[in-house]
Amino acid sequence: MKPWHFIGILLPLLGCSHGSPADEQIQTLKSDHEPIVIKKVPAQIQELAVPKPEMQQQRAKNVLMNVPLIKQNPELKYGCEVTSLAMVLKYAGADTNKMKLFNEIKKDNDPLKRSANGDILSWGDPAEGFVGDMTGKRAGYAVFDRPMEDLINHYLPGRAVNLTGKDFETVLNHVGSGYPAVVWTTGDYRLPDRWESWTHGSEVIKTPLDLHAVVLVGFNDTTVYLNDPLSGRKQVAVDRQRFIETWKAMQSRAVSYR
Template sequence: MLRIYFLTALLLLHGCENGHSISAVEETRKEEVTSQIPLRQNMGKTTGHGEGDILFSPYGGQKEQFPSQAMIDVVQINQNPELRYGCEVTSLAMVLNYAGVHTGKLELFRRVKKDPDPIVRTGRDITKWGNPADGFVGDMTGKRSAGYAVFDKPIVDLVNEYLPGRAVNLTNRPFEDILAHVAQGYPVVVWTTGDYRLPDRWESWMHGGERIRTPLDLHAVVLVGYDANNVYINDPLSGKKQHKVNKEQFIASWKALKCRAVSYK
């Protein structure tokens, strides 16, 4: 008879509410096509597909067998020195390369949507800037001015340019859905903070009639694996591959960043 394992982090989440407040910025933030790409034949190397591990299916419905641990071998790509604020497109480059798409971080930098609104300061405070829900805010290279971030929707659009109809927006889904996606062999771009902990400093500015409130240390990484107590990430800033992070700590930071995650199928 199959035994049921409950991963600690899987008990924590049942999705996040959609909101209009935006999560994460700072000028001193850590340094951070083919339309005929075939369905991937090799799902990558995963480990730990133990018998008897049961969890809810990724997107609702019946339960299905689910591994207690998994790991995907995704080639590490670093954002520096070219893209000081380019953690999102660099993370996406890792994911797309794994999917068999021949592209790179600089091509994705050129193609990702941009919000052109310039930064406006009063003293040292940012009073006006762009909306990362619409496109990348600021200068991703960091050479001309400060850069900030881009959120899930423009990244989803970019995935669909390379893999038409295959983008998967896991934003606001329970974290176990993200783990289930990894277990199926798909790496996931996940928004967190620079040290994978709860943000403790915030910034806000106006964009049109909307106030955008953000934690100061936004970061994006690639989730490539997990086990009972940890997740494993490729970090484009530190350059660490399959870096181990406490699962509960990582989930808390992901929730603070409004539960954003993007992959493909």
Template structure:
């Protein structure tokens, strides 16, 4: 059985396309989980400006030298209105622009590899079979038809076109390795859920001879900073820049999404 994490619901796909109201307010989240997003947290150091010099040191070997707080000034790119299910592509656009590449989300949406296996449903609307986001984007990214997601491997392949020899797949690495990458001055695309919490609704479908079991609410964002308590995100769906989320909330969600993370060096 293959475990894969998409953004869809039984009848209308969600996740990347969920509107900002799906993200809990600070008051609501504090009541439910005791801690959650705390706006206006103090970061004493000024945002780091774009640095396009190539970094060659391994992000896994930098923990002892890591700064206690850092915030990268990564440009914000919103997925809507053109790319309803394009959170991964919008996130890739942010990272490449920060790296100094003149790209836009619509250009990248055309270039990302696609898995064109059609969606098949039963009479109740349940998905019976569909594509594999490990192979390419599944569905219609624009949202005119059923749309879904793409995972780290196709994103890495496309990044390699613009940053030859520099793409870096951190999937499966520790979260320290992800933070060390930020410390080195490069933002990281990370897969999470729409509210950054653990997924709690699951679906499954067939793809060729595999069963893909999935949570309903998938999202991709750009990790742009951290301090001792929180990580900071650029969210292409909500349009929030440098948005703080408590580590104890975010990290379990990221782990549940199989620790997917993509950056460059």
């Protein structure tokens, strides 16, 4: 969640502060709920392995990955995006952590300007880089998919997958193939109800205040499972349809790798 007016009062609401796994396993569920364990294998072997049709069908319906949980606090009050990405990259076997990503993610350093009554007049563009101060020493907001995609390609050259703007079934199919995804939502996974706007050059940025990023680690017919860097909870179960509605309201943003 990310604050705005009267920074001294509402600062805790800004951004997402409102509230090596090479052997990690992907769990899929049979109809009788007995877990099937699929061990991760090197990419060159994955490319040669062709799963049986029945396995593909099961995997598309029920998936739960043991993605390592990383908490954004106390270092990165508004760092839900890079902390979520750290989880995904760790799962992929990359040698990184949230603080490395904090230093490496592109920043939009346009200063925050407010009116006399505290309204935001101008600030940065999260589509270009992280806006504000991720540590929380000053006001911070968020970063969107493109700078995150660039960072994935830095660690996994040519393997970034930007799923932004796709339908949610496409995201689920990608996750069902064994690749967790960073997805944008709200702090309570419900529809955003607080919006703000400001200018950035000749553009007007309009965005919800309670923006948050988490890792989509699994799903079934009724539920999605999330690693949440803010609450510090792993494999949080959230109603699938409710989550989809919120994800769409947040402009259907998601990034992963292949």
